[in-house]
Amino acid sequence: MKGLPSDLNQRCFNLFLDCEYFDSFETLRSFCESFQELTALSRQLKKADSKWDLVDRNLSTISNNYHDIYNWILPIFIEKLQERYKIRQDPLWRKFQNLHSEIINLSIVETSPQSDLKPEANPKGEPFYYLAADEKVLNSARAVARVSTLRNSNKSPDKVLTETGTAWLVTPNLVLTCRHVIESVYPQWECNRFHDCDVDIKEEIQNKIKKNVVLTFNYKQPSQGIEYGVEQLEDDNIDLDYAVLRLCDRKDHPLKNMGFLQLDINAPLTSQLKLHVIQHPKGQPQQRSVGDFVKYASNNKQILHNAPTEGGTSGAPVLNLTNCQVVALHIGENENKALRTATLISAILSDMEQNNSTLYQEILAVQSTHQH
Structure with a gap:
């Protein structure tokens, strides 16, 4: 018309x-x-x-x-x-x-669609993404794993429950996840940091984690994946809700083949920053969701974002959509804001530098000399 x-x-x-x-x-x-x-x-x-x-x-x-x-x-x-x-x-x-x-x-x-109406190719102004970006995402996904933990039920001590989360390689054999994902295997874990616990408590925590925590990489569809055990817990922080685990390698499937995720500690956190979260929601095969940086949390060590997540996403990497590098560690839902919360990678590294410099230097050395 x-x-x-x-x-x-x-x-x-x-x-x-x-x-x-x-x-x-x-x-x-x-x-x-x-x-x-x-x-x-x-x-x-x-x-x-x-x-x-x-x-x-x-x-x-x-x-x-x-x-x-x-x-x-x-x-x-x-x-x-x-x-x-x-x-x-x-x-x-x-x-x-x-x-x-x-x-x-x-x-x-x-009017008729065939004669006068001009089709609008993109009426809602949706963004387009280059296929090269999808290739980056797939490469990044290789370094992301589902975390499965076993623990006894408080109501039925004889019943074993399986809980899930997400983790990702920050070096060829170190993964980052949330502390709350793994601490369920040992409910009496009352120290703010693992390294502050008594020696006997630390030993029991290590044994529990080794026995009850499994990471599954390449879990893209049911009945698929490669499982790895945990050698030991290296560091953690209850306030920032992170934990670093060293994995047991496998000769048949070396961890180095998974690569690791690069860290983007200087990404400009503005409303224009697009994020995506590679995750295992509800323990399901690997998925991703896209959202935006919304704002800093009140402590300035965490951010709020709006990418969709589910139970089981805790510990997932929150990546800068542009370069597929990690800006934060997803830790859960902020119900008051109806947004998701994630701990900034810069805050985790700063905390590690002050309290576990050896581990910090190990991660930094790998990050600065290798590319995923």
Whole structure:
């Protein structure tokens, strides 16, 4: 359909002049951005010095735009205005309702997808990703494992429960995960740091972890994967909720073949930072989700992000989507904010440098001389 009949065009113009959402360019754009169907339109709106000019410049933009090949944007736009005014019981809603009906009838009679409608290739402005980025993700996924832990039930001591989490290689034989993922195997673990525990407690914790913790790499579908045991717990911190485990290698499947993830401690944490989380949600085969950095947590050592996660994701790497390097360690849900929480890698390394310099130097040496 090529534009509007002159009488309908004039009625739209007059009604838009009476509409408060045309009071300024910012108000109009904000209104459009509040509806998914109008997001693409919001990026095509034109600025003007007066309300009259704003209506004049944008009426044709609205009336000649399409949400997709089958949906003319003008009736959608007017319907959204009608809904806003109806909620407030403003008399304008009746005028918008009548106008909407006429335009809908007009579009049914005079438009067809094959003739006049121009298909919108990307009406919602969704991002595109290069296939090379997928290759990076697949390479990174090789270094991510499911963590399975066994423990006795508090209610039924004879019953053994299996719990899961996620871990990832930071060197060819060291993995990072959450402390709460592995501490369930030894409920009496009351030290803030493993190294602060009494000698006999430390020995029992090590034995429990060796006996009850298994990591499965290459778990991409059921009945698949390579399992590795734990040689020992190297470090942990209850406040930052991280743990470093040294794995037992296998001659038939050397850990070095898995590679390891690079760390991005200087990534600019802004609202433009896209993140993805490689994880084993609910103990399932490997998956990933994409989200955004939202803000720093109150302690500035953790961040809040909105990538979807489930139980079993704890310990997963939160990667910068651009370079597939790790910026944080996912630790769980922040229910008050309805967001996810992750500990910054920079905070973990800083803590390790102060309290376990030998391990810190080992990780740093590998990170600085090797690439995944």
